[in-house]
Amino acid sequence: MIAVDVMSGEKPPEVVIRGALKALEEFNVKIALVGDEAHIEHCLKKVQYDNKKIKIFHATEVIMMHETPAVACKKKKDASIMVCTRLIKEGKAQGLFSPGNTGATLVAALMNIGRVDGVLRPTLGIYVPTVKGASLLIDAGANMDCTPEYLAQFAIMGEVFARRVQRKKNPSVGILSIGGEKTKGNELTLKTYDILKDLDFNFVGNIEGYDIYNGDVDVIVCDGFVGNVVLKVTERVFKLTFEFVGQEVQDHLLQRIGYAFLYPAVRKLRKKMDPRMYGGAYLIGLKGSVVIGHGSSDATTVYNGIQMVNSGIKNRVNELITEQLEKYGFNKKKNSSGDQKA
């Protein structure tokens, strides 16, 4: 069963429910809608849906977008996202989708869902658009201060994800650094390089910020601080470019007309450039398949997100992660030493 947090997004619950119902029909999955029971029932009646596959779990509270994650999760024990994560803890659900507050989903998941055996730190993977399709940026903002062991595990988990969920054959893995040469980087990336170079997968070494969007590297590994900065700079520069074009064309009629013609393309691109519109960010390394969708997820994005959750469950991402971590010797022993910065 997949728990769907219908309350926490920016769009009304109906929209999330519609996406969930579409996923239910197409993937033959069991869905638990989590939120205000009366309102959910009202929505289901509105769309004339009455299916025994659907379960409703009542939640009395909602964590809003603007709330501080740690504070909100402690205070609102009965928030929809808290109920979703408890369903996984209790073994009733195997995964969850939430279009809500990223930080709150992260905190709730870390509070209620255990780590996969051997995993030092769960991490956030996100699809980034490239000229050759989507690559995976990992960590996209969950872990600020990382050790080389964390980053090496992100690489291993990301590789498994790209193989199992993105269906890539022999996905390539690179470290985000300041240049392609193996001597380029900071202490963290240099030490991570030393670990990854000996692993038995398609490690391609360092790549620089310029090359993220070339699509030559399937899994791009960095700490969550750098990942956050990359995503936000990307989002801003993309918009800024059009702002600057708008400024430039002001005094030129022909250029202004040209720009107007482009509007449909620009609108389409806005969606393409928003990583979370692919379905969501995937929280990897937890005993459950957790996807955090964009706050403004429409029914299609919710559907894509639930597909991602389902794919993580069906393709046994977590089992393979445990296997790989054991294979590479990232067992409990390393766990304790690597954990010191917790």
Add this chain to the structure above:
Amino acid sequence: MIAVDVMSGEKPPEVVIRGALKALEEFNVKIALVGDEAHIEHCLKKVQYDNKKIKIFHATEVIMMHETPAVACKKKKDASIMVCTRLIKEGKAQGLFSPGNTGATLVAALMNIGRVDGVLRPTLGIYVPTVKGASLLIDAGANMDCTPEYLAQFAIMGEVFARRVQRKKNPSVGILSIGGEKTKGNELTLKTYDILKDLDFNFVGNIEGYDIYNGDVDVIVCDGFVGNVVLKVTERVFKLTFEFVGQEVQDHLLQRIGYAFLYPAVRKLRKKMDPRMYGGAYLIGLKGSVVIGHGSSDATTVYNGIQMVNSGIKNRVNELITEQLEKYGFNKKKNSSGDQKA
């Protein structure tokens, strides 16, 4: 006197010399042209220039763009950039401009030019285009692994630079982090925040990657790893946006025409978005005013770069840095402890 490395850029020496002569005329500065003497004399004859203000310093070698900085600087003791930095060391020049290999200029400067009293690490400041003019990103790639004390010094030096060279009144200083709240960040930025909040300047706290280009913060502080990633992601996303627009409009005649109309604006923007086209990156904290120009600097960019060098000298940036570091207690004592990671 300002030393100008005429050999290391991607453009022919004539171009650099033309920019240098223009600066010489306008700012009434003494210029030393550094490179192959015979070739420089030939160029001067070609532009019919014969002025006693110009000195020529012969250099037998050139460090090329593709060379590894540390290796090249050790091997080519008589490279033009090495001669330039020695002129400063010997007190013959007070500053230098080079359109060459950034890393090599950095290494040569660190080898031959001493640090300003109290400075833990010289740093690279670069102008970034924003919707409200240029802000200063510091460190733009010189220091990979930083302590909070380094970052605090970058903030102090950047503030002096913005005040003295960019002529900003009471420039605002922010830390690049993952969100605006003071609790957001990694260990490095949180500890830097703790130092900066007590200093007597316009500290505005944390800003996120999204806000770099808003122009609300004049001096944006980060470590050189993050700075490098920001600059390269910016450069790439800017180009990528146009690539994606190009892909999108392929099948739509009207949109294709619209895009064609926009070409002049796009070309103009390319220059605007390239930080080094403003003149160059400024190496702050050395006993000399050092600007590293873009490899493809044309005469105007060289002229702008030399203006920047000159402004650093005339406005006594280094004196004020020493003063400020003393004022805030960043004296030799802190120097020794902060230096442990050297």
